[in-house]
Amino acid sequence: MEITEETIKHVAGLSRLEIDEKEIGKVTEQMSSIINMADQLSEVDTEGVEETVQVVDRDTVFREDKPEHWETREELMKNVPEQANGFIKVPVIINKDEDE
Amino acid sequence: MNYLNEDIDSLNEKLAQGTLSADKLAQDTVENIKKTDEKLNAWITVQEDAKPDEDLDFANNKLAGIPIAIKDNIITKDVKTTAASHILDNYIPVYDATVIDRLKKAHVTFVGKTNMDEFAMGSSTEHSYFGATHNPWDFDKVPGGSSGGSAAAVAAGQVVAALGSDTGGSIRQPSAFNGIFGIKPTYGRVSRWGLIAFASSLDEIGVMSKRAKTSAQVLNVIAGADDHDSTLSTRAVPDFTEYIGKDVKGLRVAVVKEYMDAVDGEMHEVIQKQIDVLKDAGAIINEVSLPLTKYVVPDYYIIASSEASSNLQRFDGIRYGYRAEDAKNLLDVYVKSRSEGFGEEVQRRILLGSFALSAGSYDRFFRQASKVRTLICNDFDKIFADNDVIVGPTTTTPAFNIGSEISDPIKMYNNDILTISANLAGIPAASVPAGLVDGMPVGLQVMAKRFDEGSIFQVADFIERNNKFYEKTPAGMED
Numbered sequence: 001m002e003i004t005e006e007t008i009k010h011v012a013g014l015s016r017l018e019i020d021e022k023e024i025g026k027v028t029e030q031m032s033s034i035i036n037m038a039d040q041l042s043e044v045d046t047e048g049v050e051e052t053v054q055v056v057d058r059d060t061v062f063r064e065d066k067p068e069h070w071e072t073r074e075e076l077m078k079n080v081p082e083q084a085n086g087f088i089k090v091p092v093i094i095n096k097d098e099d100e
Numbered sequence: 101m102n103y104l105n106e107d108i109d110s111l112n113e114k115l116a117q118g119t120l121s122a123d124k125l126a127q128d129t130v131e132n133i134k135k136t137d138e139k140l141n142a143w144i145t146v147q148e149d150a151k152p153d154e155d156l157d158f159a160n161n162k163l164a165g166i167p168i169a170i171k172d173n174i175i176t177k178d179v180k181t182t183a184a185s186h187i188l189d190n191y192i193p194v195y196d197a198t199v200i201d202r203l204k205k206a207h208v209t210f211v212g213k214t215n216m217d218e219f220a221m222g223s224s225t226e227h228s229y230f231g232a233t234h235n236p237w238d239f240d241k242v243p244g245g246s247s248g249g250s251a252a253a254v255a256a257g258q259v260v261a262a263l264g265s266d267t268g269g270s271i272r273q274p275s276a277f278n279g280i281f282g283i284k285p286t287y288g289r290v291s292r293w294g295l296i297a298f299a300s301s302l303d304e305i306g307v308m309s310k311r312a313k314t315s316a317q318v319l320n321v322i323a324g325a326d327d328h329d330s331t332l333s334t335r336a337v338p339d340f341t342e343y344i345g346k347d348v349k350g351l352r353v354a355v356v357k358e359y360m361d362a363v364d365g366e367m368h369e370v371i372q373k374q375i376d377v378l379k380d381a382g383a384i385i386n387e388v389s390l391p392l393t394k395y396v397v398p399d400y401y402i403i404a405s406s407e408a409s410s411n412l413q414r415f416d417g418i419r420y421g422y423r424a425e426d427a428k429n430l431l432d433v434y435v436k437s438r439s440e441g442f443g444e445e446v447q448r449r450i451l452l453g454s455f456a457l458s459a460g461s462y463d464r465f466f467r468q469a470s471k472v473r474t475l476i477c478n479d480f481d482k483i484f485a486d487n488d489v490i491v492g493p494t495t496t497t498p499a500f501n502i503g504s505e506i507s508d509p510i511k512m513y514n515n516d517i518l519t520i521s522a523n524l525a526g527i528p529a530a531s532v533p534a535g536l537v538d539g540m541p542v543g544l545q546v547m548a549k550r551f552d553e554g555s556i557f558q559v560a561d562f563i564e565r566n567n568k569f570y571e572k573t574p575a576g577m578e579d
Contacts, residue, residue, distance in 0.1 A: 007455075008451065010458075011451050011454045011455045011458060012451060014454045014458060015409060015438075015447075015450045015451060015454040016413075016416070016431075016434045016435050016438050017435065017438055017439050017442075017447055017450065017451070018435050018436070018439045019439075027451075030448070030509065031448070031451055031452065031455070033510060034401070034448070034452055034509060034510060034513075035452070035455060037397070037398055037401075037510055037513075038398040038401055038402050038452070038456070038465060038469075039398075039464070039465075040394075040395065040398050041395055041398050041399060041402070041465075041468050041469055041472055042464065042468065043395075044392070044395055044468070044471075044472050044475070046468060046471035046472060046474075046475070049471040049474050049475060050471070050474055051467060051470035051471050051473075051474065052470055052471075052473040052474040052477055053301060053470055054301045054331070055287050055288075055301065055477070055524075055525065055526030055550075056287070056288055056331045056333075057288055057333050057335075057550070057551075058288075058330070058331070058333065058334070061330035063327070063330075075194045076194060078192060078194060079190075079191055079192060079194075079419065079420035079421070080418075080419055080420065081417065081418075081420070081421070081422075081423035082423065088418060088419060090418060090430055090433060091427055091428065091429055091430055091432070091433060092429055092430070093429060093430045094429060
């Protein structure tokens with residue numbers, strides 16, 4: 001299966017990752033060999049076989065949907081990298097340069 | 101002091117008799133870690149102010165005041181938890197994982213957090229933001245991974261027990277490489293609440309220690325139903341220590357042809373010797389086949405990476421963790437924080453997972469892998485219809501040199517070929533020391549049917565009493 005630089009760039013975009021233009025050749029080559037290793041699975045006959053996505057011994061578990069009092073606001077905000085007035089601060093959605 | 105020749109029972113005896121205080125035990129533990137860890141780098145965080153709980157009941161609670169190491173992907177309230185990643189290197193959790201909560205109720209003493217491959221992705225503990233851990237048997241060798249810090253800490257006598265996590269062999273392979281016991285319980289036996297998720301259908305928290313009984317004592321405390329994890333089984337948890345000290349007469353032991361073919365020379369001899377010990381003691385040995393063994397590595401890497409790419413979406417630089425500084429807009433925050441915060445191997449797995457789940461690839465990769473997983477589960481069901489346990493090698497080789505495989509991901513991935521299947525099928529599996537090959541430890545893997553950890557403890561303890569590997573001291577720790 002042929003993996004192109006475009007495929008890897010597309011997948012990186014989906015993953016919210018950026019790959020350095022200088023690295024893209026090496027990353028594509030490496031990902032290509034990993035994907036082709038994974039593609040060996042195509043050899044296995046799975047005609048009519050059900051999928052297994054979990055190995056839990058219970059059916060869907062239900063619980064009452066009731067709110068629980070938990071940590072204080074300060075505690076929950078403790079790990080927020082940037083905050084202002086008790087809110088989480090993020091940069092503008094539209095580019096700063098275009099904004100100015 | 102170190103615990104090279106100690107276990108929970110021997111420490112508890114000293115504490116109960118009053119010849120050792122829990123305070124002194126905590127202090128000595130921290131001092132010894134600081135002294136020995138310069139060479140090992142088994143710890144990310146050492147709690148220098150470690151203090152035991154008060155009013156400990158040593159007579160009725162064997163775990164009281166016992167220092168235990170925690171892998172750094174298990175959330176600990178007010179104690180930095182990094183998953184060995186730059187993206188979490190300043191993260192201070194505001195709650196405890198269920199396993200930590202249970203250990204607190206058992207009044208163990210917490211001394212710190214152990215090194216690992218970033219987000220538990222790796223087989224050598226070289227993929228850590230905090231540098232590689234070294235194997236106490238030979239500092240030039242890897243300790244295995246991803247729970248390499250926990251394994252090295254136990255083998256080096258820094259602690260008598262450690263928690264690890266196992267998604268594809270991350271408890272068993274480092275246990276084998278360090279000459280200790282380590283068990284991955286059945287999927288659904290131990291709560292994953294507070295375990296930083298890697299692959300949710302495969303992840304399992306387990307225990308590592310020199311003696312099997314020590315792990316049984318800790319597993320007794322951490323196992324069992326939890327409202328915070330709905331994948332957890334509600335079935336009763338037996339007292340696992342009741343399986344210690346038994347014989348193996350009449351036990352039906354399967355030996356997988358493909359697993360034995362994966363090892364040769366001295367390694368094959370050491371493993372075969374353990375199987376012969378079981379046979380001589382009256383176990384019934386049956387040769388069986390797992391014909392899909394050659395496909396488990398691709399199957400696992402598709403499933404685990406797909407789940408990881410989804411689980412790791414939450415690391416976006418907004419609510420916690422590393423945030424890139426020069427971001428111009430919101431999308432930039434996500435992309436830059438993730439690209440700068442995640443290490444190379446983690447990014448590789450995210451890319452592989454996103455690829456396997458993306459339009460055009462889903463059927464050929466993720467769906468096909470999920471079907472092959474069914475066939476792997478069916479093969480185990482067939483074997484366990486006529487057998488109580490499966491035994492064989494845990495790894496194909498002893499520990500390799502630091503730096504020797506890090507640039508070859510596929511070679512590194514193949515380290516897990518003998519351990520992965522247990523995670524795909526959700527069955528319990530452990531590694532118990534089998535012997536030395538070229539001066540480095542190798543492990544015997546013992547697998548059992550779902551929720552039958554008891555048979556694993558029975559076999560591992562029997563092997564351990566026979567080969568007495570626990571009497572050996574790692575070469576690097578000899579004075």
